[in-house]
Amino acid sequence: MTSTLRKSFAAVLCLAAGTVAAPAADIPGAVLTASCFTCHGAAGKSPGEIPGIAGLDATDLAATLARYRAGDPDATIMSRIAKGYTEAEIAAVVAYLSAQ
Amino acid sequence: MSRSTRRQFLQMFGAASAAGLGVRPTFAQANGRIVIVGAGFGGATTARYLRQVAPGLEVTLIEPLSEIVTCPFSNDVIAGGTEIGAITHGLGPLTAAGVTLVQDRAAAIDPDARLVRLAGGADVPYDRLVLSPGIDFKPGAIEGYDDDVAQLMPHAWKAGPQTLLLRDQLRAMPDGGVVVMTIPANSFRCPPGPYERASLIAHYLKTEKPRSKIILLDGKDNFSKQPLFEEAWAALYPGLIEWIPFAQGGSLLRVDAASRTVETEFHTQSGDVVNVIPPQRAAAIAYDTGLTGEGDWCTVNQSTFESTIAPNIHILGDAAIAGAMPKSGFSAGSQGKFLAYALAALQAGDEPPAPALINTCYSLVAPDYGISVADVFRIGPEGTLAAVQGAGGVSPREASAEVHKREAAYARGWYASITSEIWG
Numbered sequence: 001m002t003s004t005l006r007k008s009f010a011a012v013l014c015l016a017a018g019t020v021a022a023p024a025a026d027i028p029g030a031v032l033t034a035s036c037f038t039c040h041g042a043a044g045k046s047p048g049e050i051p052g053i054a055g056l057d058a059t060d061l062a063a064t065l066a067r068y069r070a071g072d073p074d075a076t077i078m079s080r081i082a083k084g085y086t087e088a089e090i091a092a093v094v095a096y097l098s099a100q
Numbered sequence: 101m102s103r104s105t106r107r108q109f110l111q112m113f114g115a116a117s118a119a120g121l122g123v124r125p126t127f128a129q130a131n132g133r134i135v136i137v138g139a140g141f142g143g144a145t146t147a148r149y150l151r152q153v154a155p156g157l158e159v160t161l162i163e164p165l166s167e168i169v170t171c172p173f174s175n176d177v178i179a180g181g182t183e184i185g186a187i188t189h190g191l192g193p194l195t196a197a198g199v200t201l202v203q204d205r206a207a208a209i210d211p212d213a214r215l216v217r218l219a220g221g222a223d224v225p226y227d228r229l230v231l232s233p234g235i236d237f238k239p240g241a242i243e244g245y246d247d248d249v250a251q252l253m254p255h256a257w258k259a260g261p262q263t264l265l266l267r268d269q270l271r272a273m274p275d276g277g278v279v280v281m282t283i284p285a286n287s288f289r290c291p292p293g294p295y296e297r298a299s300l301i302a303h304y305l306k307t308e309k310p311r312s313k314i315i316l317l318d319g320k321d322n323f324s325k326q327p328l329f330e331e332a333w334a335a336l337y338p339g340l341i342e343w344i345p346f347a348q349g350g351s352l353l354r355v356d357a358a359s360r361t362v363e364t365e366f367h368t369q370s371g372d373v374v375n376v377i378p379p380q381r382a383a384a385i386a387y388d389t390g391l392t393g394e395g396d397w398c399t400v401n402q403s404t405f406e407s408t409i410a411p412n413i414h415i416l417g418d419a420a421i422a423g424a425m426p427k428s429g430f431s432a433g434s435q436g437k438f439l440a441y442a443l444a445a446l447q448a449g450d451e452p453p454a455p456a457l458i459n460t461c462y463s464l465v466a467p468d469y470g471i472s473v474a475d476v477f478r479i480g481p482e483g484t485l486a487a488v489q490g491a492g493g494v495s496p497r498e499a500s501a502e503v504h505k506r507e508a509a510y511a512r513g514w515y516a517s518i519t520s521e522i523w524g
Contacts, residue, residue, distance in 0.1 A: 028441075030441075035437065038433055038517065038518050038521065039518070041521065049516070076507055077474045080474045081474055082491075084475070084478075
């Protein structure tokens with residue numbers, strides 16, 4: 001395992017910490033992530049002023065989403081949206097986007 | 101990350117190994133004929149995603165128009181901020197994605213025989229039918245208002261020629277003129293839309309015709325994002341917008357086209373420009389098929405969007421009752437993506453996923469001042485789509501100019517993303 005990979009793995013695991021016994025997200029990562037593309041562009045490549053989400057580092061993405069989920073006051077709407085998802089679902093989104 | 105380490109990573113991360121890889125193998129085994137009526141936000145999204153998710157399904161899209169003009173950003177066109185070409189989208193990319201496009205109007209449905217009859221006379225058979233037909237205006241709801249009168253008092257609530265008509269009437273209006281807008285009671289397409297329109301018209305008047313004003317006659321006593329709109333109106337357009345709610349006699353009864361006058365219980369108001377947004381119901385193809393039951397909108401099982409009245413017909417977008425989800429292009433697109441996965445699962449004999457849907461409605465109150473409402477919707481204890489508690493909500497009040505500017509930029513960014521994903 002490369003060190004980046006180990007870091008990503010650790011970060012995603014951290015995200016899921018506290019819900020170790022919780023089952024995986026019931027909704028497939030592809031289905032959850034499709035919602036992101038409405039603003040962030042098809043396949044996460046944004047044609048406009050909203051940042052794209054394709055090809056992001058999994059560690060960074062997991063950390064960013066965790067910050068939004070905790071209610072980052074600098075976010076405009078992502079803090080409102082991220083709170084609507086479980087930690088397992090956010091982990092599934094991170095895993096799905098990282099695998100693209 | 102190399103290919104093998106990525107696989108290793110996903111295998112190690114148990115929570116994601118089943119879910120994270122996304123498309124279940126069974127989705128790709130789905131087969132059958134899916135017929136979709138309507139190439140707007142709901143229908144075209146479903147078509148596009150079905151082609152990606154379940155290539156084994158035949159996808160036919162029935163749409164009489166060769167180009168879709170979106171309601172989102174049509175208010176910006178009306179107020180002169182955008183040309184109509186920027187909100188007009190061809191259907192070529194859908195065909196290129198493998199969707200069979202039938203350029204005709206769906207005239208009738210035979211749910212027992214599972215056929216759609218086209219206006220041109222041909223029958224299109226389906227295994228599952230997706231209806232995303234949008235809205236029609238309730239006939240007779242406003243005395244004196246019909247399609248002919250709409251040429252004098254435009255609704256501009258279906259984008260296209262009506263959008264340009266209202267824009268041109270505003271352009272022709274002299275300074276000092278009065279714009280009247282009537283707004284229906286709930287439910288109707290795009291709950292914040294009338295107030296965004298009023299805002300952008302006010303911006304146009306303030307800039308070009310500063311002695312003019314706009315009067316809103318409303319069929320209800322409160323509206324979407326009201327504190328944010330009112331905060332913006334007080335700051336940007338003091339004295340320019342007058343809102344008359346239902347309780348003060350705002351509900352429209354009749355119109356007189358010849359004198360450009362509208363009449364409510366307490367008011368008779370004439371205008372130089374009169375924009376009548378009429379009461380609405382599910383579009384004729386859904387209504388005439390009996391899919392609205394006793395009401396105006398189609399009732400569906402909100403876990404699958406399948407009609408509660410006719411099996412194998414799924415209805416989404418403005419025409420359907422989707423719990424707490426507002427009737428918006430964003431909602432319809434979110435429902436369309438989910439429905440593509442659900443249909444793929446159903447046609448593969450699998451269990452459809454649970455819906456976790458999003459709506460975000462941005463409104464421009466000025467070209468560089470945006471506000472938003474965002475929510476995540478899931479099936480609640482009542483079996484209907486409810487906003488997740490503790491999440492979602494509207495933009496903060498008393499936000500900085502920087503935040504308003506970012507939200508306006510994001511409104512445009514959202515539009516670029518959603519339209520290119522659907523029609524690009």
